[in-house]
Amino acid sequence: MSDMFVTLGTWNWLIFGIILMALELLAPGIFLFWLGLAALLVGLLSFAFAPGWQLQILLFALFALAAVPLWRRLARASAAPSQDNPFLNRRSAALVGREFTLEKPIVGGNGTVRIDDTVWRVAGPDAPAGSRVRIVQADGAQLTVAVA
Structure with a gap:
């Protein structure tokens, strides 16, 4: 199991991010999209800095946790009533x-x-x-x- 973490590389994160975003198409809910975005960010940072596997996992966790408030803020903004029809669905x-x-x-x-x-x-x-x-x-x- 530890060998898998040691071999974490840039391409693994990019592929993982793409797989998560593709899974979002099968189970829509926007949750997997943000996890995929976090994995893609770790992959892009790995291209530039080549961090160790521990830092890569830590970055993924931080990006995934940061995505939650961002997602909630975007969802709240899009849930605002439309100006042209404020009673839509009400x-x-x-x-x-x-x-x-x-x-x-x-x-x-x-x-x-x-x-x-x-x-x-x-x-x-x-x-x-x-x-x-x-x-x-x-x-x-x-x-x-x-x-x-």
Whole structure:
């Protein structure tokens, strides 16, 4: 086993990095990409400095650990809501503040309202069918309403 570490060289790191990045295609999740990038960096540094195997493994570990905060920062930045459609994938949040007519009465705190081509469950004070209600809160597929 120790012979394998002693023979670590530049090409081994470059091949390992390419293999990890290729595995990312089979199991997407961006995790293996960063490990592959760390291996490629160690391989490129090995071209320039020819460090010992202990330092190579230490560099790989440091690059892999440094990639985690970088990955999280990039993922957080890309998860920001789009400016042209801020309610993309949050359709119910776009309904807050709008008024609709009850399709079925609210009895025991539950009823339904038709919005475009969808029937939504609503919760709120009891009200007869046909009443105007204003959506005050959206929690997934459940809307909370107040009588308008």
